[in-house]
Amino acid sequence: MVLYVATTVRWERQARRADTSAGLLVWQDAMTAWASRIELRALRDVDAGLVMNDAMLPFVLDAGQANVAKAPPGIDTDRFYPPVAGWNRERHLSSVCRLSEPRKRLDRLIRAYREFVRTDEAAPKLVLAGQGVLPDEMQWLISDSGLASRVLIPAGRSTRRIDRALPGASVHVQTSEEEGLGMSVLKAMASGLPVVATDTAGTKECVVEGVTGRIVRQEPEQAFATAFADRVCDILARSGPSMAVAARERCKEAFSTNATLARFTAVYDGLLGSTTDKR
Numbered sequence: 001m002v003l004y005v006a007t008t009v010r011w012e013r014q015a016r017r018a019d020t021s022a023g024l025l026v027w028q029d030a031m032t033a034w035a036s037r038i039e040l041r042a043l044r045d046v047d048a049g050l051v052m053n054d055a056m057l058p059f060v061l062d063a064g065q066a067n068v069a070k071a072p073p074g075i076d077t078d079r080f081y082p083p084v085a086g087w088n089r090e091r092h093l094s095s096v097c098r099l100s101e102p103r104k105r106l107d108r109l110i111r112a113y114r115e116f117v118r119t120d121e122a123a124p125k126l127v128l129a130g131q132g133v134l135p136d137e138m139q140w141l142i143s144d145s146g147l148a149s150r151v152l153i154p155a156g157r158s159t160r161r162i163d164r165a166l167p168g169a170s171v172h173v174q175t176s177e178e179e180g181l182g183m184s185v186l187k188a189m190a191s192g193l194p195v196v197a198t199d200t201a202g203t204k205e206c207v208v209e210g211v212t213g214r215i216v217r218q219e220p221e222q223a224f225a226t227a228f229a230d231r232v233c234d235i236l237a238r239s240g241p242s243m244a245v246a247a248r249e250r251c252k253e254a255f256s257t258n259a260t261l262a263r264f265t266a267v268y269d270g271l272l273g274s275t276t277d278k279r
Helices: 009-014 022-045 056-062 106-119 136-144 159-163 183-190 201-206 221-255 257-278
Strands: 002-005 048-051 068-070 092-096 126-129 169-174 195-198 213-216
Touching: 002 022, 002 257, 009 022, 048 056, 048 257, 056 068, 068 257, 092 106, 092 183, 106 126, 106 136, 106 169, 106 221, 169 183, 169 221, 183 195, 183 201, 183 221, 195 201, 195 221, 213 221, 221 257
Parallel strands: 002 048, 048 068, 092 126, 092 169, 169 195, 195 213
Antiparallel strands: none
16 A cells, blocks of 8 residues: 655644634644544555655654655646747736635735735736635735735636636746645646745745745745745746746656656556565
């Protein structure tokens, strides 16, 4: 048996602590500790572990699983590809995520976009695409920030409809607190989009800082909006064309279906070979 892991339960639940009451935190911490024990036991008991990023490699090894390999999922680069006309700074900014998921921190994205609009009245619109419904507090933040006419939420929640937000964009943006990899980032890169994203384990696996996009530190929180907006402005003003080309090439070379499939099959070939040898 092979176990494929992107993150840990402790990392995943860390983002939810800020909005959790003291009483619930006690219960949550107890359940997280219990789930973590199951997680570690599962990693020890399987025949091999597959991880999506470098941050997970030492975690799985420390859990006692020696047979571990990094094998991120692949992107169909024939389905996701740049527009024939090439990169265009006039196109919208794209964000694709589960709209109601707290870990995606859309509040930070909206505040960063507000800062962007303050510095550039001609800033392109922001398209928030994804499964689920945008929470009322996010809708209020958009309205209170004077962005109701600039932030667009496409109708329809099918995967194909959501993916349409990418090819016609200029920059892909992501403000998650935690990502195991970030499939929307890879789809955007395959579509020839520079990426501006937070410094999660998954983002650092995908984006090459200053080459295919920009990675923004999450702390200090009070400086985040300005820092994020500055990175987007820089790409639109200067580095967008070269980053668009580099993003596409990196996705093809490192994360296309052809590039990643061999890593999966190598693990299974090794397991099947060892089973045959035992017989």
